[in-house]
Amino acid sequence: MHPEKPKHDFEPKIIAFVCTWCTYAGADLAGTSRMQYPPNVRVLKFPCTGRIDPVFILKAFQQGADGVLVSGCHPGDCHYIAGNFHARRRFAAFRKLLEFVGVDLNRLQFSWVSAAEGGKWVEVVTELTEKVRSMGPMVEFKELALEEQWSGAIDTPELKEAYEQI
Amino acid sequence: MTQPIDTSIYAAVTAAIQGEAKRILSEGQVTAIVGYAAARRKGSAQPIVISQPDDAQKLIFTPACVNNLAVYLTKAKKEIPKTGKIGIVVKGCDLKALAGLMGESQLKRENLYLIGVPCAGVLGSTIQPDTELTSDSIAPKCTECNERMPPECDFVPAVQVPVNQGLEKKYAAEIARLEALTPQERWAYWKEQFSKCIKCYACRQVCPFCFCEQCLCDRNKPQMVETTPRPAGNFAWHIVRAMHLAGRCAGCAECERVCPMDIPLNLLNRKMAKELKELFEHEAGFEVQEKGPLNSFTDKDDQSFIK
Ligand code: SF4
Ligand code: SF4
Ligand code: FES
Numbered sequence: 113m114h115p116e117k118p119k120h121d122f123e124p125k126i127i128a129f130v131c132t133w134c135t136y137a138g139a140d141l142a143g144t145s146r147m148q149y150p151p152n153v154r155v156l157k158f159p160c161t162g163r164i165d166p167v168f169i170l171k172a173f174q175q176g177a178d179g180v181l182v183s184g185c186h187p188g189d190c191h192y193i194a195g196n197f198h199a200r201r202r203f204a205a206f207r208k209l210l211e212f213v214g215v216d217l218n219r220l221q222f223s224w225v226s227a228a229e230g231g232k233w234v235e236v237v238t239e240l241t242e243k244v245r246s247m248g249p250m251v252e253f254k255e256l257a258l259e260e261q262w263s264g265a266i267d268t269p270e271l272k273e274a275y276e277q278i
Numbered sequence: 279m280t281q282p283i284d285t286s287i288y289a290a291v292t293a294a295i296q297g298e299a300k301r302i303l304s305e306g307q308v309t310a311i312v313g314y315a316a317a318r319r320k321g322s323a324q325p326i327v328i329s330q331p332d333d334a335q336k337l338i339f340t341p342a343c344v345n346n347l348a349v350y351l352t353k354a355k356k357e358i359p360k361t362g363k364i365g366i367v368v369k370g371c372d373l374k375a376l377a378g379l380m381g382e383s384q385l386k387r388e389n390l391y392l393i394g395v396p397c398a399g400v401l402g403s404t405i406q407p408d409t410e411l412t413s414d415s416i417a418p419k420c421t422e423c424n425e426r427m428p429p430e431c432d433f434v435p436a437v438q439v440p441v442n443q444g445l446e447k448k449y450a451a452e453i454a455r456l457e458a459l460t461p462q463e464r465w466a467y468w469k470e471q472f473s474k475c476i477k478c479y480a481c482r483q484v485c486p487f488c489f490c491e492q493c494l495c496d497r498n499k500p501q502m503v504e505t506t507p508r509p510a511g512n513f514a515w516h517i518v519r520a521m522h523l524a525g526r527c528a529g530c531a532e533c534e535r536v537c538p539m540d541i542p543l544n545l546l547n548r549k550m551a552k553e554l555k556e557l558f559e560h561e562a563g564f565e566v567q568e569k570g571p572l573n574s575f576t577d578k579d580d581q582s583f584i585k
Contacts, residue, residue: 166521167494167502170514187577197575201558204580205524205572208553209517212456212546214465223585236585252465256510259473 124178124244126153126237129164130225131184133191137227142234149234150241153181160184162195166206169220173253179219179244181236186224196224218243219250281413284440285398291339294435295367295393300334302365308391311365312350314343321408325350337367341411344400346530348375348486352384365391369400370425373564375486375528380566382526384489387566394431396439399423403535418448419531419544429564449548456545469509472516474539477507481519481533481543487526494518516546524550525571528562 130136136157142149158164161184169180182203190196203222211217221240225233244250266275295313302308315326315336323342327350328334347366368376373394379385399411399420409415426439456464482488482495495503495515503518504511520543527547534544554560557580560571 165502167514167518170517171502174510174514187581194575197577197579198573200579200581200584201572201575204557204583205550205554206521207583208557209520209524209546209550211461212464212549213468213513213517214461214463216461221585222583253510253513256469256513259509 120245122245122248124152124241124249125176126150126179126181126241126244127172127177128153128155128181128183128237129161129168129172130155130157130182131161131164131190131196132157132159134185134189134227135183135223135225135233138225138229138233141227141230143230145230147230147234149237152241153237160190160192160195161199162190162192164199166202169206173215173219173250174257176254178247178250179221179240181221181223181240183223183225183233183236186226189226215252216247218247279413281445283399283411283413283416283442285341285411287396287398287437287439288339288341290437291395291435292337294437295337295339295395296334298393298433298435299328299337299365300331302391303329303334304331307363308365309362311337311367311391311393312347313337313365313367313393314339314345314347317407319407322404323407339367339395341399341401341409342404342407343367343369343395344404344417344532344535346372346375346484346486346528346532348372348379348528348530349484349532351376351390352379352486352489363389363391365393367393367395368428368431369395369397370423370428371419371528371530373428373431374425374562375530377564377566378526378528378562378570379486379489381568381570382487392428392431392433394428394434396435396437397423397426397428398439399442413442413445416445417531417535419529421445422447422449422548425564449545452542452545453549453552456549468516469513471541472512473509474541475507475512475515476539477505477512477515478538480536480538484532484536485523486528486530486532487523494522516541516543519543520546520550523547525554525558525560526562527551 164182172180184196187196207217223236266272299311310327310329312327314323316338317324321342323340325345325347380387399416401409401415402417503514531544537543554571558571
């Protein structure tokens with residue numbers, strides 16, 4: 113029997129970009145060990161954290177993610193030797209950029225989860241989901257995506273004048 | 279308060295550049311020289327490529343010589359470097375771009391003849407090229423410049439650059455102002471700035487470091503960045519641009535100068551430069567570095583943000 117699932121007003125959409133060798137295996141372990149964690153997370157697997165381009169995170173937010181998790185092998189454990197070291201620098205810089213343009217960094221989480229750390233995966237996912245749930249939906253990027261440069265409305269005197277001259 | 283900026287050395291600099299250009303061209307040391315020449319409007323200047331010693335007299339240096347000529351060696355005129363050793367007139371900021379390009383294996387030092395310019399500053403905008411150089415009209419990048427004498431060039435005119443006393447550092451001030459705002463206010467600020475963008479890609483075209491044959495932002499399978507000039511695609515473009523230049527940008531501010539919509543692009547570049555300095559002690563300089571801060575690492579890098 114599954115434990116009773118609590119009902120929430122808002123179910124955040126969490127996108128997790130994970131490396132296939134460690135975190136994906138860790139998540140798999142959590143699954144095969146029948147550990148429970150929020151089903152809000154959608155896992156996308158990559159060969160290595162070094163393959164995770166910051167633009168993927170951006171795209172995730174634009175496509176409606178409320179939170180993003182990036183996770184891979186612990187430093188020293190990367191199967192391509194240095195992918196996660198490069199990723200660590202890249203994301204350190206990317207966070208600063210996002211912060212500067214006004215993105216709340218609480219929606220973006222990075223972690224090292226090894227293939228043996230099913231428990232840590234559950235912990236990280238649960239914590240991020242609950243944090244994002246309490247923050248509510250990420251509206252900024254969605255608003256941008258819905259906004260048109262020009263709505264088609266003729267709502268300024270200049271436009272009106274130009275329109276009437278046609 | 280507006281202070282005048284002493285550009286009296288530019289006459290001597292012009293004469294010295296002309297003399298040197300004539301010499302190296304007639305001695306056959308270089309096949310061509312990329313420099314500045316007077317353009318049609320009074321006081322204006324434009325890039326020029328000369329290959330005849332007699333054309334050396336066309337070269338000038340004035341406050342309107344804003345362009346970073348390094349871009350001519352990477353993409354706009356890709357065929358130039360192929361003709362042989364090239365002379366190029368460089369200000370300090372342009373030289374940093376060249377150093378960066380050498381680090382990225384785009385250029386070789388031995389194929390260049392560097393004519394350094396002792397620089398007192400250039401104009402922020404050349405819409406009115408005949409403007410006098412003052413603390414108001416000077417390019418913001420020049421208020422933060424600490425390298426008025428480009429080092430390790432093959433030739434630098436022997437003149438002394440007058441020191442500019444305490445110009446207000448415009449980017450530093452603006453970055454501090456934005457950092458003090460709330461995230462929502464910052465988002466609103468950038469949203470407004472970015473939504474002005476018309477995706478003309480002039481900023482990309484002029485940047486010496488945007489030399490990729492195919493830009494990620496032009497690809498459509500998969501499409502990472504929406505190409506239409508709508509707010510979402512604009513936002514993505516600007517973040518990707520800033521990110522791809524982080525740790526590489528030389529700070530020449532050409533992107534900001536050419537933007538027809540007056541988007542403060544260099545503000546993002548400066549902010550990233552500041553952060554990379556704090557995080558990885560990296561700064562764009564004159565030294566050719568084989569690896570930039572984002573393609574190297576140490577095992578001690580900060581990971582306080584990672585669980
Ligand atoms: S990003 Fe702008 S300031 Fe930096 S090198 Fe390119 S054109 Fe120059
Ligand atoms: S130059 Fe300005 S308007 Fe053109 S693409 Fe760059 S930021 Fe946008
Ligand atoms: S293989 Fe897992 S981070 Fe590189």
